[in-house]
Amino acid sequence: MTKELRRLGIMVLFMFLSLFVATSWIQVVSAPELNENPLNRRTLYDSFEVQRGSIIADGTEIATSTASDDIYAWQRQYENPDVWSTITGYINPVLQSATGLEQAMNQELSGQSASAFFQRLDQIISGQDPRGSSIELSLDAAVQQAAYDGLTSRGYTGAVVAIEPSTGRILAMVSTPGYDTNQLASHDSDAVNTSYDGFLQADPSPLQNRAIAGDLYAPGSTFKLVVASAAIASGDYTMDSTFDNVASYTLPGSTHVVSNASGGTCGSGDEVTLHDAIRLSCNVPMAELAVELGEGAIREEAEKYGFNTSFETPLVSTASSYPSLGGDDAQTGLTGFGQGQVTATPLQIAMVAAGIANDGVVMNPWMVDDVIGSDLSVQQTYDPTQFGTALDADLADALTEAMTASVQDGAATNARIDGVDVAGKTGTAEGDADEPYTLWFTGFAPADDPQIAVAVVVEDGGGQGQSGSGNTIAAPIAKEVMEAVLGR
Template sequence: MTKELRRLSFVVLAMFLSLFVASSWIQVVDADNLAQNAANTRTRLDSYQIQRGSILVDDSAIVTSVPTGDRYQYQRVYTDAEMWAPVTGYFNPALQAATGIESALNSDLSGTGSNAFFAEIERILSGQPQQGLSASLTLSAKAQRAAWDAMQEKGYQGAVVAIEPATGRILAMVSTPGFDTNKLAAHDPAAVDAEHERLVADPAKPLYNRAIAGNLNPPGSTFKLVVATAALRSGDWTLESTLPNPAVYQLPGSDRQVSNAWKGTCGEGETTTIAEALRRSCNIPMAELAVELGGEAIRETAELYGFNTEFDIPLEATPSSYPPDLNAPQTALTGFGQGQVTATPLQMAMVAAGIANGGTVMTPRMVDAVIADDFETHTRFTDEAFDQVLTAAQARDLTAVLVEGVGSGAATGARIDGVDVAGKTGTAENGGNPYSLWFTGFAPAENPKVAVAVVVEDGGGRGQSGSGNGIAAPIAKKVIEAVLGR
């Protein structure tokens, strides 16, 4: 073989290898991205031939597809649509619109992703019609129902999130007011557009998933758990460390004063402990503590709990925020969850769950598996630790204080006979607007099965007279009871 022929052979071989790599990349590595591209008309039209997979909770379908006589061939049907709306979202082929799990797992549910490739080949060979894969969620129907009913009973606007502390599995995710996903999944574009415009114009913002997004609320006194954690992590403070106990506290470098909710001191005496401040939910000692710790120490601890992180659960959760570079008066306000700190119920449930889990914060997730109609598992999702925020001993000490807070302190609205509940309430100011009412906690304290966070917006209809203990804590109690089967 001549030198020129060898060179030509190498060129042809290189071209062949390039073509092989490029085609393999397109057909395998980048297949999902191309299939889900909005400009991919072929995939969209092909998907109409496929019966979309179901969405399952407790092995029962909460979303199915039924045959229709129109060009889209299948219609999505949502059971208890408003209750599950923040979880499932909706899918509309007529408008090429999808939200929630319907969007996050679209490639699997539609049968157009790489997970469905071999199932598609098998069905072609067998002559059976292709079906999309189904998603088995982590949620509990009992917990979701308890949270929904408790929020709906008095028409509260807000959200509830429940988490299994040891795993991060989300057991409930409710956002109220809800909306009927069936109306947004209809194949009549004009009717769907009209309904969507109505929901967008609604001042209560029912399309917001308040559990993980929307206009985030200040967490109020529930954030005291993060500040107390920062103190324990420093090594310079214990729960029995003392702080000055005035009835009025002037923010450093400011002419603004803050007080405890009842306008008095945090118990008797010239000093009080961190533990007492948590039990009674005192603002002044926690503001003093925040200034002593400094904003950076608090921010670092908040980030170990998940603040300033965007979680993909696989829904995209808006990051809760503890900003950097706060000055002393701003830092003092965050000591009791005011000022520039904001949080989602998901985040505050993670705080409670991290304490419940011996100081280990788990990454939240809401999908257990993607499965075929023959129950073969295509993807299994596993538990993953996010970070370690406390030692086990520190978590136990903090838990004991939170149990006392529910037993005889500021969080008695979450008490359950025969069960040690650990929890913290919050009543957060929103300027001159009605308060945001919070509770976060877990149970049973000695062997936690569930951590819950509740936020009720707009003061629960009581303006600035509602409280986290009176309104949010009883909702969490009902969710805990549902999970524990009480």
């Protein structure tokens, strides 16, 4: 009998230990993964009952929680919401949804992240109400405002992304039109549903983050930077390599004729250098170069800048695409000047400029510097990380020289800043025959000591159909954004 009781006791003890280990594993080890699972609605529901931490940009709280007199206890409030809607998104118990950083950093903001373990423990022991952690962003308020004003003051639909080249820290991210996130944070179910339906039906949609997602754009001539980079990285070309200077080029195996934007040759002379093809933004030599390089070499170089990769900033970007073209030389030639099947986000094009600016080293983009506990302790700090190397430093310098010449006396002169050398590249992407162009600019400043890399995209030709250009429409906005950094 004693032996049987001992055996039963051991079995019960074993079962108890197994249960203890299993529950401890779930609560401690697996908790972060379970909390971040989008199918786990409990985490979202719990976050409505907690005083969420603030989202802070440049020392200003752009998202805070205030006490409410309804069943949800706390309501989110947003400052200058149209400017910051691209970043913050919204959280709302009525809609039972969250977007932007409210979704991506929900664990931190609701105090449920692993880094907030001791904060939660202290709150339990001391009997405090649960509070979330705050997040401090890398974004610069003046730069964000300049980007927003640059687009909205002109009535443009588009996006701006600005990056610190040496670190990958995002200084600005704007998508227009923006929207009032407070309308979607309301606890009035009728009002919030009316607002949400209105935003869904609006054209263009304010809920689409054009900076990192949505319907991706043809990058136009900004992609010439990637093609030129692939060429000089191969060792078979330099920026002084020459091409026949002709006014048109029939793509191999097709009847499609490529022409320069001017309709003529790429400057004067019988030959044109790669340097001048970038400076003057000529299509014909870049299409020829793309065919010579082949799609594999271009794709390999594009991927070194981040193409075909999704980034978490922590907002998740749609991967820009340089797809397999099946050895189609005609399609490869089109990608030589950013047409055909290549697509990109403004974030990606900003990363191309930032990589060139940073001596060929491409940094992972990020927009959160620190997570701060309710006791003001720093719970987590994010450090710069390297994505990869696209070019050797001397080759990046040579490409920078061509980009600088483009701003000084080439195709990107509207990005000039008095007393500062700016490196830049315009883009004018065509769609169907009667569609307005998509207009681009990307670049960095100062050219010899880069503090900011920027990409600007404007949809629908900036209201000018097919008569506008990247230089006339996008470059002036980029200039204002760069000046906001250089003048701070």
